[in-house]
Amino acid sequence: MKPYTKRKKFIMPFSGDELDHAETQRATEQLEIFIKQDNAKCLCLYKGSIAINGNGNLSLVHPSKLIGKKINDPGPIFLGLSNNIPLFSVSLVEPDEIKEDLIFEDLRKASKFLSPQEMSVAGRAKSLLDWHLNNRFCSKCGQMTQPSSGGIKRECNSCSSEHFPRVNPVVIMLIISNNKVLLGRGKGWPEGAMSALAGFISPGETIEEAVKRETYEEVGIKIKNAQYVFSQPWPWPSQLMIGMVCEADNEDLNINTDEIEEAKWFTKDQVKAVYDNSGDHFLKLPKFTIAHHLLRNWIES
Numbered sequence: 001m002k003p004y005t006k007r008k009k010f011i012m013p014f015s016g017d018e019l020d021h022a023e024t025q026r027a028t029e030q031l032e033i034f035i036k037q038d039n040a041k042c043l044c045l046y047k048g049s050i051a052i053n054g055n056g057n058l059s060l061v062h063p064s065k066l067i068g069k070k071i072n073d074p075g076p077i078f079l080g081l082s083n084n085i086p087l088f089s090v091s092l093v094e095p096d097e098i099k100e101d102l103i104f105e106d107l108r109k110a111s112k113f114l115s116p117q118e119m120s121v122a123g124r125a126k127s128l129l130d131w132h133l134n135n136r137f138c139s140k141c142g143q144m145t146q147p148s149s150g151g152i153k154r155e156c157n158s159c160s161s162e163h164f165p166r167v168n169p170v171v172i173m174l175i176i177s178n179n180k181v182l183l184g185r186g187k188g189w190p191e192g193a194m195s196a197l198a199g200f201i202s203p204g205e206t207i208e209e210a211v212k213r214e215t216y217e218e219v220g221i222k223i224k225n226a227q228y229v230f231s232q233p234w235p236w237p238s239q240l241m242i243g244m245v246c247e248a249d250n251e252d253l254n255i256n257t258d259e260i261e262e263a264k265w266f267t268k269d270q271v272k273a274v275y276d277n278s279g280d281h282f283l284k285l286p287k288f289t290i291a292h293h294l295l296r297n298w299i300e301s
């Protein structure tokens with residue numbers, strides 16, 4: 001298989017914000033200066049939904065609006081500097097804690113109108129806040145941990161351990177054979193919804209080995225020539241989707257129904273036809289998914 005080409009002028013949803021994470025400017029004193037700056041902004045979340053305004057953009061408020069409000073652990077986190085604007089995020093206890101033009105919208109639904117960069121900021125905020133919510137206790141000694149350095153880690157005062165947010169790598173692959181692609185439907189997915197096969201990378205294996213293993217486990221096919229295409233941060237709760245393409249040795253499926261409901265081969269023309277008539281969806285794949293972009297890349301290559 002020749003080296004895989006990628007579309008140009010394309011920003012993957014949940015990426016491209018070019019936020020400066022300001023790793024060296026996270027001392028408490030510096031963060032206190034940042035949060036009081038006139039140009040400081042804060043993105044509010046409520047139960048994982050994000051604040052948007054009536055124009056369909058992220059709604060950002062000055063952090064001073066949060067004084068006296070009930071905010072979940074870890075309090076305001078510092079996302080970084082966006083064109084020198086200090087950008088914070090909080091998880092509100094109640095949606096009406098701030099009397100502003102805030103509408104809380106599920107991030108999947110908001111992806112229909114937010115830019116890839118806005119989704120990136122919202123995704124970073126959501127992943128970090130989710131991590132704090134689920135990692136309040138020390139995994140070494142069991143004591144309560146404290147957020148530190150503007151929310152990019154937690155520290156245990158009892159055993160002095162430091163804990164950092166985890167990103168979980170997942171391979172997602174287009175399996176190609178004779179100008180056809182293999183797509184599958186996960187358990188519990190709506191009828192007709194098909195996507196690229198995917199799975200978590202297991203300890204002790206490379207990306208290519210994970211593609212091989214997952215493909216064999218799910219559909220009983222051996223593959224070769226696994227190649228990286230592009231990746232996507234995925235904030236449910238914090239995955240890195242590693243988009244791959246590979247060649248199947250044969251097309252005889254032996255589907256593991258414990259893992260997936262069905263899997264089928266689709267010709268490039270079939271996929272193109274669905275794509276042309278799809279409107280907002282492609283094989284019922286939302287446009288913000290890496291699977292959508294892998295398939296689009298394939299039919300345009």
Ligand SMILES: [Zn+2]
Pocket residue numbers: 138139140141142143156157158159160161
């Ligand atoms: Zn501890």
